[in-house]
Amino acid sequence: MRVGDLTTPALLVDAAALEANLADMARALPGQRLRPHVKAHKTTALAARQAAHGHHGFTCATVREVEGMAAAGLGADLLLANEVLDARRLGAVAATGSRVTVAIDSPETLQAAVDGGVPEVLIDVNIGLPRCGIAPGRAGELADRARATGLTVRGVMGYEGHLQLLPDPAERARLTAECTDRLLAAHADVGGDVISGGGTGTAACNTACTEIQAGSYALMDTAYTAAGLPFRQALTVLSTVVSTTAPAGEMPGWAVADAGLKAFGMDHGNPEVPGGTVWFCSDEHLTFAPDAQPVVGDRVRIVPAHIDPTVALHERMHVVDGDEVLDTWAVDLRGW
Structure with a gap:
């Protein structure tokens, strides 16, 4: 896969x-x-x-x-x-x-x-x-x-x-x-x-x-990275660009990805999109201003601000090497 x-x-x-x-x-x-x-x-x-x-x-x-x-x-x-x-x-x-x-x-x-x-x-x-x-x-x-x-x-x-x-x-x-x-x-x-x-x-x-x-x-997150720790960012949330709005006059362009509040732990703030600035998250959407305008269907890898509650929102994680999926692990300790 x-x-x-x-x-x-x-x-x-x-x-x-x-x-x-x-x-x-x-x-x-x-x-x-x-x-x-x-x-x-x-x-x-x-x-x-x-x-x-x-x-x-x-x-x-x-x-x-x-x-x-x-x-x-x-x-x-x-x-x-x-x-x-x-x-x-x-x-x-x-x-x-x-x-x-x-x-x-x-x-x-x-x-x-x-x-x-x-x-x-x-x-x-x-x-x-x-x-x-x-x-x-x-x-x-x-x-x-x-x-x-x-x-x-x-x-x-x-x-x-x-x-x-x-x-x-x-x-x-x-x-x-x-x-x-x-x-x-x-x-x-x-x-x-x-x-x-x-x-x-x-x-x-x-x-x-x-x-x-x-x-x-x-796995790491942006909050711990900001604290200057030596570990690598291993986990991202893959999302798809579902809508774009091109710049118009003085209005900047933006893009919308299909991962929002229900995909990220938000207690440490917004997640980050490499190559863009996150404006806000909605239930199922993340709106960001991209450095280079994407097209609908592009995939983006978004970095969570707090790893623990982010993982708990998902049923599985996919271990990858570049674009190859090596394995899929169940997040099997969720719930109480």
């Missing part, structure tokens, strides 16, 4: 760029130093490629991701880095022989792990992002309560998500160190072998954690 045979909009993954990203990260964070986050791509075939580079522990954001990874034979060490109040589905996965760990930050989530049959937990610590996580000074108390119920407390986790896209590397490193100092203080009270945290944006400067939960590095 050729790229031109695909129905648009469609996710394209450049095979060479993906492989380079996986290899570069494996050299920087080999083996257990990286726990890839599958929320970024939601695709077990891509996770298998990460495992082939030596990463056998994975981070998940949903119970569905844990279930799907285990079913795909990738359940050697799965962390649900999220709080849940019903852990029975996680316990069922653990009962089949997969190793499952869940994050807890309260007596309620602790009890959910006990009731659900999940034997291992990490204490989720709030290190600066106002989201989930217990205050660092209370982490030890929660760990003690967890151990008293018979749970194994593997250690701590914390996420400096508010720092991932800071454009100044020095500032990002300084603030990351402040966050990880809070995590280390909590770990001193909690104990365990695991200090888990970080992401693609802080992977290079977060040296305190025993493992980094990076995910976006594999």
Whole structure:
């Protein structure tokens, strides 16, 4: 199959760029130093490629991701880095022989792990992002309560998500160190072998954690590229030009492609069209001012601003080499 045979909009993954990203990260964070986050791509075939580079522990954001990874034979060490109040589905996965760990930050989530049959937990610590996580000074108390119920407390986790896209590397490193100092203080009270945290944006400067939960590095997006990270843009959204308007007088020309709000995660802003300026997105359309006027039927490869929600909107991704489609992978971890 050729790229031109695909129905648009469609996710394209450049095979060479993906492989380079996986290899570069494996050299920087080999083996257990990286726990890839599958929320970024939601695709077990891509996770298998990460495992082939030596990463056998994975981070998940949903119970569905844990279930799907285990079913795909990738359940050697799965962390649900999220709080849940019903852990029975996680316990069922653990009962089949997969190793499952869940994050807890309260007596309620602790009890959910006990009731659900999940034997291992990490204490989720709030290190600066106002989201989930217990205050660092209370982490030890929660760990003690967890151990008293018979749970194994593997250690701590914390996420400096508010720092991932800071454009100044020095500032990002300084603030990351402040966050990880809070995590280390909590770990001193909690104990365990695991200090888990970080992401693609802080992977290079977060040296305190025993493992980094990076995910976006594999496919990348414009937001992370703007932060100056060294990884290649591997994923684009293939779209077809369905309408054009030529320049008239002082009015510039524009073109309309058939990928809009329902094809892109928009929380980080508009996607980008190489060789053009995006004006706006509608439900099923993207309007852009091209540098060179296209014709109806032309294909354009559009770069998303935020990879995670973009991938989750699509059922499959096509691995390509130039105009040749090498493989098609189901985005099989979608949904809940």
